[in-house]
Amino acid sequence: MIQSQEKPDRVLVRVSDLTVQKADEVVWVRARVHTSRAKGKQCFLVLRQQQFNVQALVAVGDHASKQMVKFAANINKESIIDVEGVVRKVNQKIGSCTQQDVELHVQKIYVISLAEPRLPLQLDDAVRPEVEGEEEGRATVNQDTRLDNRVIDLRTSTSQAVFRLQSGICHLFRETLINKGFVEIQTPKIISAASEGGANVFTVSYFKNNAYLAQSPQLYKQMCICADFEKVFCIGPVFRAEDSNTHRHLTEFVGLDIEMAFNYHYHEVVEEIADTLVQIFKGLQERFQTEIQTVNKQFPCEPFKFLEPTLRLEYCEALAMLREAGIEMGDEEDLSTPNEKLLGRLVKEKYDTDFYILDKYPLAVRPFYTMPDPRNPKQSNSYDMFMRGEEILSGAQRVHDPQLLTERALHHGIDLEKIKAYIDSFRFGAPPHAGGGIGLERVTMLFLGLHNIRQTSLFPRDPKRLTP
Amino acid sequence: MIQSQEKPDRVLVRVSDLTVQKADEVVWVRARVHTSRAKGKQCFLVLRQQQFNVQALVAVGDHASKQMVKFAANINKESIIDVEGVVRKVNQKIGSCTQQDVELHVQKIYVISLAEPRLPLQLDDAVRPEVEGEEEGRATVNQDTRLDNRVIDLRTSTSQAVFRLQSGICHLFRETLINKGFVEIQTPKIISAASEGGANVFTVSYFKNNAYLAQSPQLYKQMCICADFEKVFCIGPVFRAEDSNTHRHLTEFVGLDIEMAFNYHYHEVVEEIADTLVQIFKGLQERFQTEIQTVNKQFPCEPFKFLEPTLRLEYCEALAMLREAGIEMGDEEDLSTPNEKLLGRLVKEKYDTDFYILDKYPLAVRPFYTMPDPRNPKQSNSYDMFMRGEEILSGAQRVHDPQLLTERALHHGIDLEKIKAYIDSFRFGAPPHAGGGIGLERVTMLFLGLHNIRQTSLFPRDPKRLTP
Numbered sequence: 001m002i003q004s005q006e007k008p009d010r011v012l013v014r015v016s017d018l019t020v021q022k023a024d025e026v027v028w029v030r031a032r033v034h035t036s037r038a039k040g041k042q043c044f045l046v047l048r049q050q051q052f053n054v055q056a057l058v059a060v061g062d063h064a065s066k067q068m069v070k071f072a073a074n075i076n077k078e079s080i081i082d083v084e085g086v087v088r089k090v091n092q093k094i095g096s097c098t099q100q101d102v103e104l105h106v107q108k109i110y111v112i113s114l115a116e117p118r119l120p121l122q123l124d125d126a127v128r129p130e131v132e133g134e135e136e137g138r139a140t141v142n143q144d145t146r147l148d149n150r151v152i153d154l155r156t157s158t159s160q161a162v163f164r165l166q167s168g169i170c171h172l173f174r175e176t177l178i179n180k181g182f183v184e185i186q187t188p189k190i191i192s193a194a195s196e197g198g199a200n201v202f203t204v205s206y207f208k209n210n211a212y213l214a215q216s217p218q219l220y221k222q223m224c225i226c227a228d229f230e231k232v233f234c235i236g237p238v239f240r241a242e243d244s245n246t247h248r249h250l251t252e253f254v255g256l257d258i259e260m261a262f263n264y265h266y267h268e269v270v271e272e273i274a275d276t277l278v279q280i281f282k283g284l285q286e287r288f289q290t291e292i293q294t295v296n297k298q299f300p301c302e303p304f305k306f307l308e309p310t311l312r313l314e315y316c317e318a319l320a321m322l323r324e325a326g327i328e329m330g331d332e333e334d335l336s337t338p339n340e341k342l343l344g345r346l347v348k349e350k351y352d353t354d355f356y357i358l359d360k361y362p363l364a365v366r367p368f369y370t371m372p373d374p375r376n377p378k379q380s381n382s383y384d385m386f387m388r389g390e391e392i393l394s395g396a397q398r399v400h401d402p403q404l405l406t407e408r409a410l411h412h413g414i415d416l417e418k419i420k421a422y423i424d425s426f427r428f429g430a431p432p433h434a435g436g437g438i439g440l441e442r443v444t445m446l447f448l449g450l451h452n453i454r455q456t457s458l459f460p461r462d463p464k465r466l467t468p
Numbered sequence: 469m470i471q472s473q474e475k476p477d478r479v480l481v482r483v484s485d486l487t488v489q490k491a492d493e494v495v496w497v498r499a500r501v502h503t504s505r506a507k508g509k510q511c512f513l514v515l516r517q518q519q520f521n522v523q524a525l526v527a528v529g530d531h532a533s534k535q536m537v538k539f540a541a542n543i544n545k546e547s548i549i550d551v552e553g554v555v556r557k558v559n560q561k562i563g564s565c566t567q568q569d570v571e572l573h574v575q576k577i578y579v580i581s582l583a584e585p586r587l588p589l590q591l592d593d594a595v596r597p598e599v600e601g602e603e604e605g606r607a608t609v610n611q612d613t614r615l616d617n618r619v620i621d622l623r624t625s626t627s628q629a630v631f632r633l634q635s636g637i638c639h640l641f642r643e644t645l646i647n648k649g650f651v652e653i654q655t656p657k658i659i660s661a662a663s664e665g666g667a668n669v670f671t672v673s674y675f676k677n678n679a680y681l682a683q684s685p686q687l688y689k690q691m692c693i694c695a696d697f698e699k700v701f702c703i704g705p706v707f708r709a710e711d712s713n714t715h716r717h718l719t720e721f722v723g724l725d726i727e728m729a730f731n732y733h734y735h736e737v738v739e740e741i742a743d744t745l746v747q748i749f750k751g752l753q754e755r756f757q758t759e760i761q762t763v764n765k766q767f768p769c770e771p772f773k774f775l776e777p778t779l780r781l782e783y784c785e786a787l788a789m790l791r792e793a794g795i796e797m798g799d800e801e802d803l804s805t806p807n808e809k810l811l812g813r814l815v816k817e818k819y820d821t822d823f824y825i826l827d828k829y830p831l832a833v834r835p836f837y838t839m840p841d842p843r844n845p846k847q848s849n850s851y852d853m854f855m856r857g858e859e860i861l862s863g864a865q866r867v868h869d870p871q872l873l874t875e876r877a878l879h880h881g882i883d884l885e886k887i888k889a890y891i892d893s894f895r896f897g898a899p900p901h902a903g904g905g906i907g908l909e910r911v912t913m914l915f916l917g918l919h920n921i922r923q924t925s926l927f928p929r930d931p932k933r934l935t936p
Contacts, residue, residue: 188926
């Protein structure tokens, strides 16, 4: 066991660096035993390091005894080992490894960390495309087994790619916004009153009282706007005590939130948000092509398409498209999930984009703090954004006038006492502002064309799952 | 009220751009009324935008009537207004404004958002240095009044600077780690079992069961290491149900967390963490000098000093220094807060640094998952890091062997059933690894030499405060 006893001079070479350039060099490598196969006086190992792997050969001869070959053959899969070996060019490409042109002729082996003999799931099964599994009758791994054994499931090339790409989304989001002059803020998650009326909120025991988990950072983003930060963003957990067991709902997810003061029109903000998403899509396609292709191997999917500038449709236009497709909907009716998806297909056919903005939602289907449209009292200055026909962002110009906010709250039958602090935030001069919240896991899922949000949350939380 | 009725062509000029280069131009500016003072046929306004302000003059004449001067004089402080005016060079510098060489001769005024007439606190009082206040008997603002009216308190030049710098800390932390090849992860905050034994944990009602708020992302960081991400970081809320009412404890704070697999020695990780902090300190001193100076005006403080490479002392060396200074302490006794501070002063005197690492803590004072020192069974492979004599990071090599982890847990009297999932994470091959967690608010506070952590949390949470 490595207990930091020594600081040896030994350099460990990355598996990804084992190429013909290193041919005939003696190297040390630390990697996992992905597979091992003994064959007479030889043992073939596949050594894996993240998404890379290389073939290693232990053969009875000058550097290895019969015992060593046997020892190598008996190391449990997933154990971490250090091997010393010579890099040898191979005559025939090794199709099953990422390092196809070389193999490692092993001289020494040390076990760094031994895995237990029985693995709860096999990595090869876990990356097998579903269709192939059905067709050939070969095993795949179901969602619960994956999640119950997440530490192993996350080692697959697909999982490694998904979460590296997700890290990239966060990075691109912040990089873009910091370049646009935004300030990052940190908002509290424990709050004294349920922010949006009290439904779907988790209760926390807070010393001798009760408190709640924030369903969104919206109030705090808005307070920062009232405090002159002008353009703010935050990335943090968002909690929804909703008993929804669907492919796209989690009880805890990561919100990428934006709020921004504008000069004259909330479209200034809509454009900034849409451009931020476009910069994310572009950045992913430029910097994460390997990851996208890795995921596509298991989950084939059309590349994500988007326009510049982003397509913006008004709600009434969407209604017309849906009606033309035979859907009956009232002017002030919200989109159902199937209608959202249908609309996504219609928009894709007509405009060839997987990303668009739906603007000017009916006032009746939006929260009380949504600014009404001054030109049409039944509409509002609010918008959703969609990827592959599913909502990833909801936003609006917020009412910044305490008088109008009070009227709107009363109209919605909201107890003014409960939102007093919210309304009071706007009493000492508040700039006009708008914003929105993006669900990180949904963006990852829909960009990659995956079908379950549990694939894009490291440790997902839903009404039935709190572990690991 | 701006309800996004129009998209006018008008350009709003930033207050910070009002310089002699713009002399004699007609400009539109949106800003807050910081002060107004009527004097016969004239009214002087100070217009403020974030940390910048400019003098504006409304005088009876060609462009302004007597009524307009009266109107201007009666606009409540903190209201947001749009003014059109001519930029005029002034003969004598205006000492009370950041834009000292020009003033604005106002031709038109519109109120964009009116503030209520009585402000709960005065911005000028809120930025007055405490000493001056006492000496001259002029008003300052106490902490609770500030926090109760945080939206106004955050508008002060000091608050604007503190939180812009804090945004910079997060940015520098991530920038450095992404350059070092780390992956950002998002860890769940709602967990099924109390991670560190059950004390000081908040309970959440989770549908029909109970759950808890994570006291640290440590288990999840470690699981990501066992899942081959190798180097991970996260920024997120950390919850401690500790009834501590001190200058440096919050019940919810922001953790900057790092975990990393290493090759041979945990000092590889210690060096990466220390270098990350050094890059943050350097970046702040390079990019945030204006903010540092702004905060120093209200809270004077020596510049933050650090060495490269970072000073690393062993615990026994620190004990010797304290004993030489007359402190009586046992070999396996933890540092008290006063002793920490004293040690900080002794280290500063001897080594001229405000930042150092204290390594090799007694095993007895560290959690069960801390790796014992193989050379000395009473010591451990663990470390804290200090800024100006206060702890900002605690970390260690973690036990990655399930057998030893079980032994250590039993030694600490921990119920194995409760940490089964934790121990099981290491059963399928776990690389040696170490890490640590940094408190964001403490880093901000101690870098700036502030004295209360509530000054560096946007909306602080402590046992007595859950609002706003």
